[in-house]
Amino acid sequence: MAISGEFLLRRNPFFPGVDELDEHGLGGAAGHYNPNEAMMASQMGGLGHPGRPGQFPERFSRKVFVGGLPPDIDEDEITQTFRRFGPLVVDWPHKAESKSYFPPKGYAFLLFQEEASVQALIDSSVKDDGKLYICVSSPTIKDKAVQIRPWNLADSDYVMDGAQPLDPRKTIFVGGVPRPLKAQELARIMDRLYGGVCYAGIDTDPELKYPKGAGRVAFSNQQSYIAAISARFVQLQHGDIDKRVEVKPYVLDDQMCDECRGNRCNGKYAPYFCANVMCLQYYCDQCWSFIHSKPGREYHKPLVKEGGERNRGGASGNSGGVGGPYPSGASQARWG
Numbered sequence: 314m315a316i317s318g319e320f321l322l323r324r325n326p327f328f329p330g331v332d333e334l335d336e337h338g339l340g341g342a343a344g345h346y347n348p349n350e351a352m353m354a355s356q357m358g359g360l361g362h363p364g365r366p367g368q369f370p371e372r373f374s375r376k377v378f379v380g381g382l383p384p385d386i387d388e389d390e391i392t393q394t395f396r397r398f399g400p401l402v403v404d405w406p407h408k409a410e411s412k413s414y415f416p417p418k419g420y421a422f423l424l425f426q427e428e429a430s431v432q433a434l435i436d437s438s439v440k441d442d443g444k445l446y447i448c449v450s451s452p453t454i455k456d457k458a459v460q461i462r463p464w465n466l467a468d469s470d471y472v473m474d475g476a477q478p479l480d481p482r483k484t485i486f487v488g489g490v491p492r493p494l495k496a497q498e499l500a501r502i503m504d505r506l507y508g509g510v511c512y513a514g515i516d517t518d519p520e521l522k523y524p525k526g527a528g529r530v531a532f533s534n535q536q537s538y539i540a541a542i543s544a545r546f547v548q549l550q551h552g553d554i555d556k557r558v559e560v561k562p563y564v565l566d567d568q569m570c571d572e573c574r575g576n577r578c579n580g581k582y583a584p585y586f587c588a589n590v591m592c593l594q595y596y597c598d599q600c601w602s603f604i605h606s607k608p609g610r611e612y613h614k615p616l617v618k619e620g621g622e623r624n625r626g627g628a629s630g631n632s633g634g635v636g637g638p639y640p641s642g643a644s645q646a647r648w649g
Contacts, residue, residue, distance in 0.1 A: 371466060373431040376523035378462040378492070380420040383451035387414040394449050395423055398437070399430030424521065431463050462493060464523055470514045471496035473504065477511040477533040482593075484531040484563040485541050490515065491554045492524040498551045503530045506547060509537030529563055539590050562588045564616050565595075572600035585615035 382391070391403045402424040405416045425431055438445040438461050445463070448456040490499065500513035512531040515524050532538040541547075542562050549556050569575045570583040571594040578597035585596045591610060605613055 371428045371522075373428055373435075373466060374464040374517070374521050374523040375425045375428055375431060376464070376521040377423040377425070377431055377434065378420065378464075379423055379449075379459055380462065381457070381459045382416055382419050382421060382449065383454040383457050384419065385415070385453050386449065386451035388416075389414070390451060391416075391421060391423075391449075395434070398425070398433045400426040401430065434461060435463055464492075464517075465495075466522055468495035468497070468515070469517055469522070469524075470512070471500045472512050473500045474511040474533060479512050479531050481531075481563065481565055483533070483535060483538040484529055485538065486561045486563045487528040487530060487547075487558055488526075488561070489556065489558040490524070490526055490528045491549065491556050492526060494528075494549065494551065494554055496528070499528050499530065499549070502549055502551060503541065503547070506544075507532070507537045507540045509533045539593075542588060543590060562586065562593070562616065568595040570597040570600050571595050572604065573597060584617060586617075587613050588616050589613045 379391075379395075388403050392401065395401055395403075403421055404424055405418075405421045411417065423434075425434075434447070435445060438447045439458075440446075445461040446458045447461055449459045450456055487499065487503075494515070496513045496515050499515065500510050503513065504510035509532045510530060511533045512529075514529045516527040516529070517524055530541070532541065541560055545560060546557055547560055549558055564586045567582050568586075570578060575581065575597075577599045581597065583595035583597050583600075585598075585601050587594055587596060587601075587605075589610070592604070592613065596604065596615070601615065605611055
């Protein structure tokens with residue numbers, strides 16, 4: 314299907330890789346997604362302007378993992394090795410604090426200035442058993458094969474069942490997701506365990522679009538959603554990946570109290586979400602204290618979404634967390 318320059322996308326705030334199409338686009342009923350259209354929108358949304366002459370959607374993150382480096386290779390030598398593909402910066406975790414010139418764990422990240430450099434690097438690599446390798450030399454080791462792991466932007470989102478509406482209140486947060494894991498793989502693992510998966514997304518940073526180590530999974534039914542959050546932990550197994558990760562309800566920004574709809578809190582957004590299956594609701598201070606003074610609920614712990622605005626009508630948020638006292642008798646479970 315040809316797409317004109319006037320093709321418009323509206324970003325979904327809860328499922329950023331799945332774009333709702335406005336009345337000029339391809340969308341059907343609100344809240345429902347055709348899988349082919351959603352996948353196309355995922356690849357196009359936020360990646361430039363489709364239809365503009367000379368513009369092509371990006372395919373890869375500009376951040377690339379390189380692993381298995383020689384132990385005596387330093388930052389300048391890594392930069393020199395990969396500079397032929399384009400301008401770049403070499404980075405690794407805690408680099409600034411350690412003040413080390415050598416990647417301490419044998420891996421680093423290549424931050425290219427242009428996405429085309431990543432494609433050139435891939436084209437120069439050798440593929441073996443589904444993995445990419447390129448030869449790197451150090452002062453003591455010549456032509457050592459190191460692994461190159463680019464991130465394909467299309468792997469950030471996967472619509473498993475486009476006939477189902479995507480409900481943020483049936484969505485879980487998955488923490489500690491291994492960065493090589495694709496959204497499709499996450500969706501299939503969770504569907505195999507709990508069933509009813511309609512969407513999975515890998516959280517990426519806004520600038521480089523590289524995985525941050527977390528994900529979201531949306532279910533089509535309450536039973537699968539409750540089964541997932543009740544488990545609290547899940548073993549992600551796929552290929553070389555075998556990791557136990559934490560599962561929590563996905564806490565939304567700017568939600569009114571489900572009990573009073575803002576009537577008891579002067580229209581402020583609810584700062585607390587109760588993840589216990591008896592509740593699964595958002596509460597203001599007053600309603601939390603009232604509801605959780607009842608027998609059987611006094612030990613529930615609130616989840617707090619940090620950095621969200623609390624007041625209706627554009628009031629300033631608190632980047633350090635939520636303001637005000639926490640409910641009496643309940644300890645907080647922060648979730649940044």
